[in-house]
Amino acid sequence: MSLNKLIHQCADNNQKAQEEIYRLYAGKLFALSLKYSRSKQEAEDNLQDGFITIFKKVKQFKYKGSFEGWMKRIVINTALQKYREKNVLNLINEENISEEVSVEVAEEEVSLDYLLNLIQGLPNQYRLVFNLYILDGYSHKEVAKTLGISEGTSKSNLSRARNILKRKIEHDQQESDQYKASE
Numbered sequence: 626m627s628l629n630k631l632i633h634q635c636a637d638n639n640q641k642a643q644e645e646i647y648r649l650y651a652g653k654l655f656a657l658s659l660k661y662s663r664s665k666q667e668a669e670d671n672l673q674d675g676f677i678t679i680f681k682k683v684k685q686f687k688y689k690g691s692f693e694g695w696m697k698r699i700v701i702n703t704a705l706q707k708y709r710e711k712n713v714l715n716l717i718n719e720e721n722i723s724e725e726v727s728v729e730v731a732e733e734e735v736s737l738d739y740l741l742n743l744i745q746g747l748p749n750q751y752r753l754v755f756n757l758y759i760l761d762g763y764s765h766k767e768v769a770k771t772l773g774i775s776e777g778t779s780k781s782n783l784s785r786a787r788n789i790l791k792r793k794i795e796h797d798q799q800e801s802d803q804y805k806a807s808e
Contacts (some may be wrong), residue, residue, distance in 0.1 A: 660761075758781070
């Protein structure tokens with residue numbers, strides 16, 4: 626069955642079509658949800674709520690761009706909305722940032738799971754900006770609009786997130802090197 630036909634059937638509240646869409650996209654959307662969540666449980670909750678919204682709003686999909694991209698936006702917005710509702714999202718407002726520090730680590734030295742755990746450990750305001758800008762390719766203007774902050778604050782929060790990640794990676798690598806040296 627074609628994706629367009631599945632989308633049309635979902636718009637008609639066809640449970641089989643909804644199950645098929647869920648089966649096709651749950652894995653990718655869960656990975657995305659995990660980036661915006663503090664835990665696996667929170668990611669599962671955000672994914673579930675995201676799919677509820679997707680199925681409620683599927684009639685609004687205009688067949689412009691990809692359906693997957695449309696669903697990703699909903700999952701991201703679902704997670705961000707939960708932070709706004711809990712008033713957990715206290716973004717640091719710093720208009721001037723002199724330069725951005727990049728996290729430069731050899732790819733073979735850092736596993737994806739390790740990096741994801743570090744990102745999940747960032748304070749909310751930094752994690753959300755980092756994810757939107759670095760992992761999901763939003764511009765600072767789009768990040769600012771999505772989170773209700775200024776572009777300068779987006780740049781500042783990204784810089785601080787990078788600094789925190791860099792320090793944690795360097796610290797962990799030093800500890801690992803010390804452990805290896807003591808063996």
